[in-house]
Amino acid sequence: MKGPIFIGGCGSSGTTLLRKMLNSHPKIACGPEMSVFDRARIYELSLSHLYTLFRSDDFDELDEGCVYPVRFQPMDKSYCGLSDAGHRRFYFDEKRDVELMFDQVDNSVDFLRLFFDKWAVKNKKKRWAEKTPNNIFTVDRILDAYPDGYFINCIRDGRDVLLSLTERRGTSPYIGIFRWLAATEAGLRANRNHRKVMTVKYEDLILQTEKVLEMVCAFIGEDYDPIMLDYWKEPLPEDIESNPDNPTTDYGKQPVFKDSIGKWKKDGLNPAIVAQMDLTMKDRLVDLGYE
DSSP: OOOOEEEEESTTSSHHHHHHHHHTSTTEEEOSOOOOTTOGGGGTOOHHHHHHHHHHTOOGGGGTTOOSSOOOSOOOGGGSTTSHHHHHTTTOOSHHHHHHHHTTOSSHHHHHHHHHHHHHHHTTOSEEEEEOGGGGGGHHHHHHHOTTOEEEEEEOOHHHHHHHHHHHHOOOHHHHHHHHHHHHHHHHHHHHHOTTEEEEEHHHHHHTHHHHHHHHHHHHTOOOOGGGGGGGGSOOOSOGGGOTTSTTTTTTSSOOOSTTTTHHHHTTOOHHHHHHHHHHHHHHHHHTTOO
């Protein structure tokens, strides 16, 4: 199998859209968020220790030492891809299916690779990708663990990100600003330090979809397939985003549309928030090519 593909970036920056497009590729399976590669603790756990967590279905320990700067809520056990509820989203209906994988590897990193390898095969794909926005804060750990891997960093105009985070997810504007600044800084560093990191702008993905997907495919070593443009027609396995109570449930379920670009200008944000954005985000926006 070719090397794995990881996607990260600030939430509401197009990570889910890119995930769905990659999953539509005939050779790539990119499904539910694993929510584990972004936790630094996973790279330090012995295989036996990870097995203990798996058997108890208690992954709270993985929260220890998290390097991302903002915690929005405690990790829901069902949201961890290795939990009882989580692995079923990956088509491993029986816990025993996953238990057997522990006998085939020597460490936690290889276990996760095997987990996804088998999941890709179940999906009749030859390669896997994983999208969790906070992966952006563990790029070094990910690429050290998987030197054959590739990382795609998604960025978007922070003002539109802030509007999305506050309107759709109920995030405090000030937490949203900090989250975007932290994620874009991590992404800029990753892009400087690793040749196997590619940055994709949300706006380019929307306005030049085919061109950007061709570039992404060239970066990860796959042939571009126009079927990726029909991502919105292909249902994914039931996961966190198929929950009707989740405000992100419609992400990636329609063709690309331009209305969300520059939406912050149209929706009349609170002037105090606009002033705060100008004070804290302006230099970074200019660095990233946003006026």
